[in-house]
Amino acid sequence: MGGFIFKRSLQSVFSLIALIVLVFFLARLTGSPADLYLPQDASPEVRFQFNERLGFNDPLYVQFGRFLVGLLHFDMGESLQFSRPAVDVVLNAFPTTLMLAAITMPIVIILSVITGSLAAFRPGGVFDRLASFISLIGASTPNFWVAIVGVLVFAVTFRILPTSGTGTPLHWVLPVAVLTLRPTGVLVQVVRTSMITALSSAYVKTAKARGVGSRAIIFVHALRNGLLPVITVASDQAAGIVNGAVIVETVFGFPGIGKLMIDSVMLRDFAVIQAAVLVTALAVFIINILVDITYALVDPRIRYS
Amino acid sequence: MSDTPLLEIRNLSIHFPSSRGTVHVVSDVSWSVRKGETLAILGESGSGKSVSTSAILDLIDAPPAVISQGEILYQGRDLLKTPKDERRKINGKNISMIFQDPLAALNPVYPIGWQIAETLRVHGVDRQTAHARVIDLLTRVGIDDPERRAKQYPHQFSGGQRQRIMIASAIALEPDLLIADEPTSALDVTVQAQVLALLKQLQAESGMGLVLITHDLSVVEKVADRVVVMQNGRIVETGDAAAIMAAPQHPYTRKLLDAMPGRHGFTPQLAVTSADRPLLEVEHVSRVYGVAPGKLKPGNTGGVRAVDDASFVLRSGETLGIVGESGSGKSTLARMLLGLEAPTSGTIRFDGHDLNGMSAAQTYTVRRRMQFVFQDPTASLNPRMTVGQIVSEPFAIHPDVLPRSEWRGRAIELLERVGLTADHIDRHPHQFSGGQRQRIAIARALALQPEVIVCDEAVSALDVSIQAQVIDLLKTLRRDFGLSYIFIAHDLALVRDFATSVIVMYRGQIVEQGLTTQIYTNPQHDYTKRLLAASGDHLSSAA
Numbered sequence: 001m002g003g004f005i006f007k008r009s010l011q012s013v014f015s016l017i018a019l020i021v022l023v024f025f026l027a028r029l030t031g032s033p034a035d036l037y038l039p040q041d042a043s044p045e046v047r048f049q050f051n052e053r054l055g056f057n058d059p060l061y062v063q064f065g066r067f068l069v070g071l072l073h074f075d076m077g078e079s080l081q082f083s084r085p086a087v088d089v090v091l092n093a094f095p096t097t098l099m100l101a102a103i104t105m106p107i108v109i110i111l112s113v114i115t116g117s118l119a120a121f122r123p124g125g126v127f128d129r130l131a132s133f134i135s136l137i138g139a140s141t142p143n144f145w146v147a148i149v150g151v152l153v154f155a156v157t158f159r160i161l162p163t164s165g166t167g168t169p170l171h172w173v174l175p176v177a178v179l180t181l182r183p184t185g186v187l188v189q190v191v192r193t194s195m196i197t198a199l200s201s202a203y204v205k206t207a208k209a210r211g212v213g214s215r216a217i218i219f220v221h222a223l224r225n226g227l228l229p230v231i232t233v234a235s236d237q238a239a240g241i242v243n244g245a246v247i248v249e250t251v252f253g254f255p256g257i258g259k260l261m262i263d264s265v266m267l268r269d270f271a272v273i274q275a276a277v278l279v280t281a282l283a284v285f286i287i288n289i290l291v292d293i294t295y296a297l298v299d300p301r302i303r304y305s
Numbered sequence: 306m307s308d309t310p311l312l313e314i315r316n317l318s319i320h321f322p323s324s325r326g327t328v329h330v331v332s333d334v335s336w337s338v339r340k341g342e343t344l345a346i347l348g349e350s351g352s353g354k355s356v357s358t359s360a361i362l363d364l365i366d367a368p369p370a371v372i373s374q375g376e377i378l379y380q381g382r383d384l385l386k387t388p389k390d391e392r393r394k395i396n397g398k399n400i401s402m403i404f405q406d407p408l409a410a411l412n413p414v415y416p417i418g419w420q421i422a423e424t425l426r427v428h429g430v431d432r433q434t435a436h437a438r439v440i441d442l443l444t445r446v447g448i449d450d451p452e453r454r455a456k457q458y459p460h461q462f463s464g465g466q467r468q469r470i471m472i473a474s475a476i477a478l479e480p481d482l483l484i485a486d487e488p489t490s491a492l493d494v495t496v497q498a499q500v501l502a503l504l505k506q507l508q509a510e511s512g513m514g515l516v517l518i519t520h521d522l523s524v525v526e527k528v529a530d531r532v533v534v535m536q537n538g539r540i541v542e543t544g545d546a547a548a549i550m551a552a553p554q555h556p557y558t559r560k561l562l563d564a565m566p567g568r569h570g571f572t573p574q575l576a577v578t579s580a581d582r583p584l585l586e587v588e589h590v591s592r593v594y595g596v597a598p599g600k601l602k603p604g605n606t607g608g609v610r611a612v613d614d615a616s617f618v619l620r621s622g623e624t625l626g627i628v629g630e631s632g633s634g635k636s637t638l639a640r641m642l643l644g645l646e647a648p649t650s651g652t653i654r655f656d657g658h659d660l661n662g663m664s665a666a667q668t669y670t671v672r673r674r675m676q677f678v679f680q681d682p683t684a685s686l687n688p689r690m691t692v693g694q695i696v697s698e699p700f701a702i703h704p705d706v707l708p709r710s711e712w713r714g715r716a717i718e719l720l721e722r723v724g725l726t727a728d729h730i731d732r733h734p735h736q737f738s739g740g741q742r743q744r745i746a747i748a749r750a751l752a753l754q755p756e757v758i759v760c761d762e763a764v765s766a767l768d769v770s771i772q773a774q775v776i777d778l779l780k781t782l783r784r785d786f787g788l789s790y791i792f793i794a795h796d797l798a799l800v801r802d803f804a805t806s807v808i809v810m811y812r813g814q815i816v817e818q819g820l821t822t823q824i825y826t827n828p829q830h831d832y833t834k835r836l837l838a839a840s841g842d843h844l845s846s847a848a
Contacts, residue, residue: 211397
């Protein structure tokens with residue numbers, strides 16, 4: 001297993017390098033920060049000095065070289081908008097997003113595993129139809145719309161939840177609820193399908209013949225076999241949230257990494273964009289390793305060498 | 306043996322409603338089994354034998370299935386009127402069941418010891434006692450080193466061991482009745498014999514009743530006291546096993562017995578002589594997995610030797626049977642003959658040309674002269690193509706053979722040749738039975754008028770009566786077209802009645818080869834003797 005993690009890490013290093021190069025050059029295609037940070041009638045001398053101070057007058061390859069050298073010291077440059085090191089800015093926002101994912105995903109997984117499993121027990125039954133109907137709505141309703149309606153109903157009309165920002169646990173209720181909706185809708189369908197397959201297997205029939213009860217058949221025999229596709233989809237969704245729940249963070253004014261990235265792109269804050277992409281990429285890489293380890297724990301036939 | 310039956314089924318009928326009307330799977334079936342008795346339920350696929358026994362353990366999905374009438378009496382109590390919870394308490398404790406494919410029947414993600422212990426625990430045995438019993442049970446069914454093996458997972462055992470584990474789980478609570486649904490069909494012939502012997506031994510020790518569902522007459526012959534013969538959901542004949550085997554009354558039973566390979570006296574197939582032209586020459590061919598082709602050095606013991614130094618010659622007009630159990634390397638050998646896999650060392654020559662040193666153009670020509678029929682016709686026929694398209698696809702690959710305008714006419718000729726009709730041509734494979742599908746595959750193989758057809762377990766998936774028909778077809782084609790066959794099979798009786806010469810493979814090596822007559826009347830190698838013994842006395846004695 002140790003050898004496997006080492007090999008995977010090595011492979012990821014190459015992907016990370018490609019990503020860094022791509023982000024560095026793509027960000028610079030958006031235009032010059034000088035246009036945004038200086039008054040429209042700023043003189044060419046002022047512009048030149050602004051660019052000179054930030055190093056934007058040097059050829060691109062010099063800028064890139066400087067960026068790489070900085071990277072080795074974990075120095076990703078200074079944020080234009082905050083006038084602080086970009087790494088600090090990103091590491092300040094990231095825990096909020098991580099927290100959001102850490103609260104949302106367990107809720108998503110528990111809800112969809114229970115709902116999907118029960119739906120699969122009697123395909124075509126009343127519970128199955130109801131679950132399929134509701135999960136389809138959940139999977140297909142746009143996030144921003146639910147977020148705005150949620151604010152309108154619970155914050156404006158009933159005044160039981162705050163509209164935006166952070167601070168109290170109550171501030172987390174609406175963002176988490178909105179974030180939960182879509183992944184749950186999708187995952188219920190995945191769980192249902194893979195559980196129907198597992199429940200129609202010969203080992204389930206054998207378990208019935210041995211006198212094993214329905215609950216153990218669903219949650220002990222079928223579930224562990226049906227989990228692999230569920231883990232795949234759930235990890236994808238978790239990576240999506242970690243990458244920045246952009247819409248939810250923006251609507252609820254949540255200071256997470258998604259909001260930070262959007263703001264930084266708008267403000268051409270290259271240093272922050274680069275740092276944010278690198279940190280989220282690292283997080284996604286760690287999630288993938290964890291998923292591979294989980295596969296091996298769930299299914300003894302999977303062994304990495 | 307007491308007189309009151311242990312389990313009695315009375316007038317059981319089960320049907321499935323479907324869009325094309327009701328399908329009667331089981332119609333008015335009655336049978337009973339006593340303590341210590343072995344009842345065989347014999348029938349081909351679709352005869353309703355599995356459905357009727359699944360009903361005993363509440364294993365059929367109702368709905369959609371409907372049990373329209375009948376009683377299942379266990380110790381005088383009608384199980385069909387018993388609440389589900391109480392039936393579950395009977396399952397595994399009083400009546401238990403084992404299934405055809407032990408790999409599928411064991412849960413892949415739990416250790417086998419845990420699974421056996423679960424049977425004990427759901428019926429109220431505590432954890433410590435259960436563990437001790439598991440070790441004891443594994444020992445009883447012949448699993449070595451049970452303490453260590455109990456912690457392993459199903460994929461770490463062989464097919465025969467898995468079925469032993471299933472049996473251990475089924476007898477864990479010393480049931481009165483064990484239902485075995487095709488318990489040996491997925492196993493090799495020598496392993497089959499061991500598993501049947503184990504079941505008989507356990508039955509002798511505990512006096513349990515045994516219901517054996519099977520399509521295999523040789524299994525009936527070996528272990529059954531009484532037989533129930535089923536066809537299309539009905540019982541057509543029932544009675545004492547020995548009596549039925551000796552003098553079947555119903556025409557269907559007679560047909561089944563008649564179709565049983567090796568049943569008739571041994572009529573040797575006309576052998577070829579060494580004067581006949583060698584078509585296929587295999588010289589010192591090995592296939593070692595984990596070693597690159599050409600890199601095999603003498604004495605190299607690394608890698609898995611799927612085929613180890615095989616040499617033989619197939620002459621024009623010859624039918625060469627290749628016999629062996631799973632893992633013996635016979636399919637790897639076939640794949641190398643077809644050029645689907647390259648040998649690690651050695652040469653294969655077709656009509657004097659080395660198959661491996663060939664240019665793409667030469668290979669293309671050779672392929673035309675050598676065709677194949679695989680085991681599973683459902684998998685080897687493209688479900689989206691019509692039969693006409695399937696049979697004429699070879700003409701599309703070899704466009705110089707036949708102008709497009711004549712494809713359809715030739716396809717119809719080919720279909721009629723294999724016993725199908727012209728109006729089958731626009732149908733799709735799923736509209737045919739297993740036997741018909743294999744006929745379509747044979748028609749496709751014949752399309753280019755090959756000289757050799759390689760049949761890899763071509764009839765193994767078919768019912769015995771269908772098997773006989775397909776073999777008859779292959780024999781007719783052999784006579785009419787002078788075809789040569791390589792006929793790979795695990796069924797010795799089948800090979801005996803069809804092949805002119807035989808190769809016996811064991812662990813990648815050819816352990817014996819010769820004329821069919823020699824091999825079956827005077828086997829030399831120990832393994833051949835074991836194989837012959839395991840597949841029943843009538844094989845060698847009939848000779």
